[in-house]
Amino acid sequence: MSVPIQLIKTAATFAVAYIVYRLLYGAILKVATKLGKEMRIKNTLRTILLTIILVIALMVVLDIWQVDLVPYLTALGISGIAVGFAVQEPLSNFICGLLVIFTGKLHENDVVEIDGISGTVEAINYNHTVLRTFDGKQVLIPNKQVWSQRLIHYWPTNVRRFELKVSVSYESDLAKALEVLKKCLDEEPLVEKSPELSNVIVFGGFGASSIDFNVLFWVQRQNYLDAVNSLAQRIKRELEANGITIPFPQLDVHIKERAT
Numbered sequence: 001m002s003v004p005i006q007l008i009k010t011a012a013t014f015a016v017a018y019i020v021y022r023l024l025y026g027a028i029l030k031v032a033t034k035l036g037k038e039m040r041i042k043n044t045l046r047t048i049l050l051t052i053i054l055v056i057a058l059m060v061v062l063d064i065w066q067v068d069l070v071p072y073l074t075a076l077g078i079s080g081i082a083v084g085f086a087v088q089e090p091l092s093n094f095i096c097g098l099l100v101i102f103t104g105k106l107h108e109n110d111v112v113e114i115d116g117i118s119g120t121v122e123a124i125n126y127n128h129t130v131l132r133t134f135d136g137k138q139v140l141i142p143n144k145q146v147w148s149q150r151l152i153h154y155w156p157t158n159v160r161r162f163e164l165k166v167s168v169s170y171e172s173d174l175a176k177a178l179e180v181l182k183k184c185l186d187e188e189p190l191v192e193k194s195p196e197l198s199n200v201i202v203f204g205g206f207g208a209s210s211i212d213f214n215v216l217f218w219v220q221r222q223n224y225l226d227a228v229n230s231l232a233q234r235i236k237r238e239l240e241a242n243g244i245t246i247p248f249p250q251l252d253v254h255i256k257e258r259a260t
Helices: 003-034 042-064 070-078 080-086 088-103 143-148 174-187 221-241
Strands: 111-114 117-124 128-132 138-142 151-153 159-168 200-206 211-220
Touching (some): 003 042, 088 128, 088 143, 117 138, 128 143, 174 211, 174 221, 211 221
Antiparallel strands (some): 111 117, 117 128, 200 211
C-alpha cells in the first residue's frame, strides 16, 4: 500500500472517529432527555467517549501502517521498573478517577468542599477533578485526593436550610415578635413549606443590646439568594409595621463624681 493511500485512510479514520463520537454523544444526551433523566456528567462523559473512540481509531491507524508494537513493548520491558515508578502517581489518580466516576461520588455542578477547598465541580477527568471556587478560581484536584480525603456536599438535594439571625429590643413584646416572624415564614412564597421540611424559630439568647432569635427555613437551590433577601426584607417591614424595634448596639456609660 502506497504512502498517499495510507495517509488518506488515516485521515478518513480520524474523521469517521470524530463523527461517531459526536453522533454517539448526542444520542446519549437525547435518550437521557426523553427518559427524563438529568445528565450530570456531561463533560466527564465527553472525555470517556472521546478516549475510547480515539483508542479504537489509533488501533486501526496502526494496522493501516502495519506497525507491530511487540518489539517496542519488549524493549520497554527492560526499563519497566523505572517506568512503573514514574507512572505510579498518574496511574493512582487514573484509578481513583474511575472510582469517583463510576461510584457516583461526585457529579458535575455539585457544590462541595474537598479537603478544605470549596466550589462547584466543573468536570471529572481521568487524572484530576476541576473545581470552580466561589470567587472564580479554577482548581485542579488530583483524583487520589478526591477519593481519599474528606468530602462535604453542600447541596445533596434540591433544598437547603438557611439560618437567619433576627434581633429585637428588650422593650418588645416577645409573643408578638414570634407571631410576626412566623407570619413572615408562612407568607414568603420562596420559603419551602412541606411536612418533611420544618421551618422553625428558635430563641437565640439574651444579647448585650437585644433579644435574639434564629429563623431556620428551607429554600430551593435555584432560589437561595432571592429567598434569603426577600425574607429579610419582609421581616424588617413587618417588624416595623408592628412597632417592634430592631436595635443597634448600645453602651451605657456611668460617670461617678470623685469626692473632693
